[in-house]
Amino acid sequence: MSTVVQLRQGRRAQPRPARLALLGTGTVGSAFVERYTRLAAQGVPLPEVAWLCNSRTQVLGGDDLPAALAQARAAAHRRAGFPPWAEGESPKPGDIIVDATASETVADWHPEWLTRGVHVVTANKLGTGGDLGRAQAIGDARAIGGRYGDSATVGAGLPLLRSLRALIDGGDRIHAIEGVLSGSLAWLFSHHDCSRPFSALVRAASAAGYTEPDPRVDLSGEDVRRKLLILARAAGIALPAHEVVVESLVPEVLARAADADVDQALTALDGPLDARRVKAAANGERLCFVGRFDADGARVGLRALPIGHPLCAGNGTDNRVAIHSDRYSAQPLVIQGPGAGAEVTAAALLDDVLAIAHAQADSGERVGIL
Numbered sequence: 001m002s003t004v005v006q007l008r009q010g011r012r013a014q015p016r017p018a019r020l021a022l023l024g025t026g027t028v029g030s031a032f033v034e035r036y037t038r039l040a041a042q043g044v045p046l047p048e049v050a051w052l053c054n055s056r057t058q059v060l061g062g063d064d065l066p067a068a069l070a071q072a073r074a075a076a077h078r079r080a081g082f083p084p085w086a087e088g089e090s091p092k093p094g095d096i097i098v099d100a101t102a103s104e105t106v107a108d109w110h111p112e113w114l115t116r117g118v119h120v121v122t123a124n125k126l127g128t129g130g131d132l133g134r135a136q137a138i139g140d141a142r143a144i145g146g147r148y149g150d151s152a153t154v155g156a157g158l159p160l161l162r163s164l165r166a167l168i169d170g171g172d173r174i175h176a177i178e179g180v181l182s183g184s185l186a187w188l189f190s191h192h193d194c195s196r197p198f199s200a201l202v203r204a205a206s207a208a209g210y211t212e213p214d215p216r217v218d219l220s221g222e223d224v225r226r227k228l229l230i231l232a233r234a235a236g237i238a239l240p241a242h243e244v245v246v247e248s249l250v251p252e253v254l255a256r257a258a259d260a261d262v263d264q265a266l267t268a269l270d271g272p273l274d275a276r277r278v279k280a281a282a283n284g285e286r287l288c289f290v291g292r293f294d295a296d297g298a299r300v301g302l303r304a305l306p307i308g309h310p311l312c313a314g315n316g317t318d319n320r321v322a323i324h325s326d327r328y329s330a331q332p333l334v335i336q337g338p339g340a341g342a343e344v345t346a347a348a349l350l351d352d353v354l355a356i357a358h359a360q361a362d363s364g365e366r367v368g369i370l
């Protein structure tokens, strides 16, 4: 074999390093950068962060990620136009998009990126927890294209989706899933003793990074609906969003408030929820926000449960979820642990990034080592 042929073959075999783009530099995106920086300093091999983007700007990653993050977060508000990441270089097959936004626009891109062989790792639940058509497009695209890391979308990385998929891969059918799926609502109802207004607790949960960017998404049951849809669809049930019966906690005046007025309008929660708390306590019950699907349908709402009820056993932001399947029919498989917070969510995103990087290395695909 001539030297030229050897050189050409050598070049072809050399994979281009995978690059990572972080979309979203808010609570979760910032925790992602913090954890990434810490892991990199520990010598964990990670794909290079090439870009950081938010709704206002796109900046290059480079060697000093915290500085790039600060630059992105300081960018001025922009009124209109394409999202900044849509105006720059397109990701290539093997690159990894980390979606730490709550954006419908970004979720709409998930199937497109996957089809192009770009991997998607997401904390944004709208991809598979929103419109059924989009969730199915993601399912089709991940079967032929990039990998989809969704650990952060349910339980903020608790091994829920992973366990569910392992049961299904092992031949089990899923009969029902029921549980406390909202970390912020779990925290709120475990702290709600009427000594402080419920609205003050909501502000505290928001400041701690447990709520969605708009806390009404949690309080309306919408966030739990999304998680229930993600679980049901992962179990093979093509459940449309409108078939989940949702009991919202949001009074009309809060639901209609403009974004700037939400904080003030939160006080509309105080009277009705104090009344429900007092009634439940008088009956020896505790308030729990529960989601459930089974053969009879799917339902999300606030329930008053006996204090010793297994779903009431968690603390703080704990999610507690029971999976009933063929092998777990007499007693369900129960998974419990912190289900909200920027650090656990960022850890779940990085777990998925690392799993993709390892799979790339194993299969000889593009792999980037920092």
Ligand SMILES: NC(=O)C1=CN([C@@H]2O[C@H](COP(=O)(O)OP(=O)(O)OC[C@H]3O[C@@H](n4cnc5c(N)ncnc54)[C@H](O)[C@@H]3O)[C@@H](O)[C@H]2O)C=CC1
Pocket (backbone or CB within 6 Å): 023, 024, 025, 026, 027, 028, 029, 053, 054, 055, 056, 083, 084, 085, 100, 101, 102, 103, 105, 106, 123, 124, 125, 152, 153, 156, 183, 209, 210, 211, 212, 213, 339, 340, 341, 342, 345
């Ligand atoms: N806080 C938690 O415990 C958990 C949060 N999540 C999810 O993480 C996601 C992010 O939440 P937070 O960080 O609290 O939100 P945030 O509001 O603090 O940050 C959102 C970021 O997305 C950016 N963004 C919005 N539209 C964009 C677009 N079109 N293109 C690029 N960037 C865009 C914003 O500029 C901002 O930087 C949400 O989808 C949430 O549901 C998931 C699991 C747990």
Ligand SMILES: N[C@@H](CC=O)C(=O)O
Pocket (backbone or CB within 6 Å): 153, 155, 156, 181, 182, 183, 184, 185, 210, 211, 212, 218, 223, 339, 340, 341
């Ligand atoms: N707002 C969510 C955060 C995690 O998904 C919750 O309260 O559980």
